[in-house]
Amino acid sequence: ELKVEQNPLFLSMQEGKNYTIYCNYSTTSDRLYWYRQDPGKSLESLFVLLSNGAVKQEGRLMASLDTKARLSTLHITAAVHDLSATYFCAAINTGTASKLTFGTGTRLQVTL
Amino acid sequence: DTGVSQDPRHKITKRGQNVTFRCDPISEHNRLYWYRQTLGQGPEFLTYFQNEAQLEKSRLLSDRFSAERPKGSFSTLEIQRTEQGDSAMYLCASSPDTRQGGVTEAFFGQGTRLTVV
Secondary structure (H helix, E strand, C coil), X not given: CCCEEEECCEEEEECCCCEEEEEEECCCEEEEEEEEECCCCXXXXXXXXXXXXXXXXXXXXXXXXXXXXXXXXEEECCCXXXXXXXXXXXXXXXXXXXXXXXXXXXXXXEEC | CCXXXXXXXXXXXXXXXXXXXXXXXXXXXXXXXXXXXXXXXXXXXXXXXXXXEEEEECCCCCCCEEEECCCCCCEEXXXXXXXXXXXXEEEEEEECCHHHCCCXXXXXXXXXXXXXX
């Protein structure tokens, strides 16, 4: 059974600082997703990572995938308050028709 | 059609009542998923449709839960005899079939927040 773990669960950081969120998954996965969720809202897709070594960047966020280590990272550069949200990674188990298994999420709070 | 639409957005119901939620996926998406999210947790898979066929159901989906997608377009999720433990956000997502090409990225609706009192 595919399991996805994220750490940290909660992250408080100052504006302008850098930090990394880690996502480990337990079995082979076709691809890895990162989503953002604001309080009371739905999930917004950030990145889809398809292969080993994949790196994608959008603004201050950069995601990478190491399939050998079963690890994905979401790196935040020079955080700003608008990035405050909960970030989820999700993996797909090979052959399960794109059913997503989510991590428990990382609640990011960026303080002034 | 700009995205996945869910109705209602909020539902408060008394324990023991039945509730039904609706999801309208992105029109060209063959696949439709239901997830449940409780406070402080990630979404958990409930069930999946390929067109009108329900192909997978989670063990989380008790006999009180039923989902349909009668014409392969919109879907409904019904919960019978609601319990307080059913209180959660119910999320619907859709994605294209892999045979149609492209990445099978799932797009989520705004969710239906259910409160059972």
